[in-house]
Amino acid sequence: MAANSQFSMAVHVLVMLAKSGEEKVKSEYVAGSVNTNAVVIRRLLGQLSQANLVISQTGATGGTRLARCPKEITLAEIFKAVSCGEAFALHGKTPDQDCPIGKNIEAVLCRLQKEIDKSIGEKLSQYTLQSVFEMIEQGKV
Amino acid sequence: MAANSQFSMAVHVLVMLAKSGEEKVKSEYVAGSVNTNAVVIRRLLGQLSQANLVISQTGATGGTRLARCPKEITLAEIFKAVSCGEAFALHGKTPDQDCPIGKNIEAVLCRLQKEIDKSIGEKLSQYTLQSVFEMIEQGKV
DNA sequence: TTGATTTGTAATAAACTAAGTTACAAACAA
């Protein structure tokens, strides 16, 4: 269970909020749909709050709602907000710097990593929270 | 150190083999440049061998060489050979199937996951082992 | 055939990450 599913959970949470509109939603309620602990949801909402995607309120009548209209939130923003890792990791230990290949390969791989990141961002920019919400509502896949 | 760097290591290994041409290379030698244990390299070579990217030979004069010309090996093939994970993981525990959103979200995310996978594949297809080798040789980034 | 060398692979340990859980302070409405 060490695979990062934060993006999946984040989309789930935000779709729930999109459905509720102006109404504030409690972390406990979202946790039920996601099938996880409310604290996990609150931690996630913390990241989304920092990215200005949601607004939370403490207290007896507290809860969370979207900070913006679902049409104005793209999946790329969500992906960025919950810092998932890269598509692949660079070397754990730095390669042998005395080897001409070991010396230069990291820079090449790093550039490649950024290019892929950009590709993912472009793909995810094609979807808004609204469009995902509609796909789910209509049961269309 | 639980981040998957197999792709980075695989590219490193294959560039080393590309440089050696027809000459067989020993796992111990590659391990030195990658700065890791030879067994880690052999495990990696096992995956690359199954993907028909390299050919290994046991015995006193054994070692590994490329199965094909570096111009005919793309980074997409390498990425596929070392099964790195997806860009993001689906829900760890299945969402509440009684919730209309929980019920449908997995299918939508799964399709999205595949689309991103395709994007990554397309980007990586733009590079051959030869082109990466040249970038590294020339120290160009 | 014998001995040296290398790959292939199993088994285990060590380090790290994500997720689950408990606990409690702070905020807030009634």
Add this chain to the structure above:
DNA sequence: TTGTTTGTAACTTAGTTTATTACAAATCAA
């Protein structure tokens, strides 16, 4: 004041990746 909810910290549990040790099987040279 009282009850409810968020925000966090601390800790546990489980899973993954890499490192390491050990050894069988393959191969070649003398």
